[in-house]
């Protein structure tokens with residue numbers, strides 16, 4: 001698939017005096033995995049709910065799969081999959097009954113049992129939803145979002161409450177869906193999740209986009225100063241430099257080979273993110289910072 005899946009310009013939403021969404025522009029291509037990051041209250045859910053057609057807007061142009069979500073059609077709804085933050089309300093049905101029931105709403109659903117397997121709930125397929133754990137219920141939510149075989153899938157904090165294995169399994173599912181050409185828009189508080197899944201991310205703070213780009217290069221991350229750290233006579237040394245390769249070569253020559261406990265790191269996505277939303281990135285956990293050249297600490 002090619003073309004634009006989501007196009008937003010000047011999107012604005014107020015709740016009384018609160019500008020929840022304050023002039024957002026977005027351009028999401030078909031087949032992209034796009035993550036929306038931001039602190040609590042930044043406006044992520046409001047934005048996504050407007051795109052899903054579940055919340056009206058005050059101003060701005062919005063097109064989702066070529067349709068204004070403010071005037072949703074039944075056919076359009078069947079092309080869009082949604083995993084909301086809140087859990088479903090079919091708690092008395094079993095997992096299999098629930099997924100089959102929802103599959104019945106769509107013209108071209110996926111096989112319910114396959115979907116249940118993909119979210120790792122085969123062993124719980126005959127269990128009532130109300131008897132599931134919180135993380136298992138969340139997996140049912142994900143199953144319901146994908147069972148309609150959507151062209152575009154919205155996931156609002158999809159893995160909250162997942163254990164690490166379930167999260168990895170979910171990531172695999174999202175990658176498979178993306179490989180099939182599904183466009184995916186997800187909000188998340190987990191930066192590792194955004195980094196693992198998304199081709200592009202937008203960081204929202206106070207209703208505005210403060211940065212947008214690939215996770216690897218967001219906020220100048222790829223070209224930011226590197227931190228070179230090593231052990232010297234039992235003491236941890238740290239050097240911040242824009243030329244880490246030269247520093248490592250110098251250290252290698254000095255130690256005559258292997259540099260003890262050498263690490264070279266650039267700012268993590270979390271460091272960049274915290275900087276963007278206005279919190280200082282955490283200082284590296286080191287005992288001492290040394291001047292600008294390796295030679296300077298000889």
Ligand SMILES: Nc1ncnc2c1ncn2[C@@H]1O[C@H](COP(=O)(O)OP(=O)(O)OP(=O)(O)O)[C@@H](O)[C@H]1O
Nearest residue numbers: 015018019020038039040041042043044045046047
């Ligand atoms: N129904 C509502 N009525 C009034 N204010 C609201 C309503 N929904 C959201 N808000 C306010 O709008 C702002 C944006 O909220 P929103 O839920 O979009 O943020 P979010 O980025 O999704 O946050 P979180 O990460 O906590 O889910 C917040 O200040 C919130 O208090």
